[in-house]
Amino acid sequence: MQKYIVSVSKKNNSVWKIYFYDENFEIHSERINPLLIWYYKLKKYHRKKGVCPNCRREYLLLTNWHDKSDWCPYCLDEYDEYDD
Ligand SMILES: [Zn+2]
DSSP: OOOEEEEEEEOGGGOEEEEEEOTTOOEEEEEEOGGGHHHHHHTOOEEEEEEOTTTOOEEEEEEBTTBOOOOOHHHHHHHHHTOO
């Protein structure tokens, strides 16, 4: 499963959790090892609303410093259909 981490936060009793979107843009949370907080913070994405210049639909954009790809989930879906 692809994980787009959007939040790394501390809950009660020193439990750390990440919140992330999967490839279907569904949000999930998961308990993490506190030793890996730095790693998850590096991988964190920012949520931005974008409008696709191609299909003109509004979509949720996830960006971070190592992945600047500006992809539209609707157009991406159309590509999938022509995969083979
Ligand atoms: Zn599009």
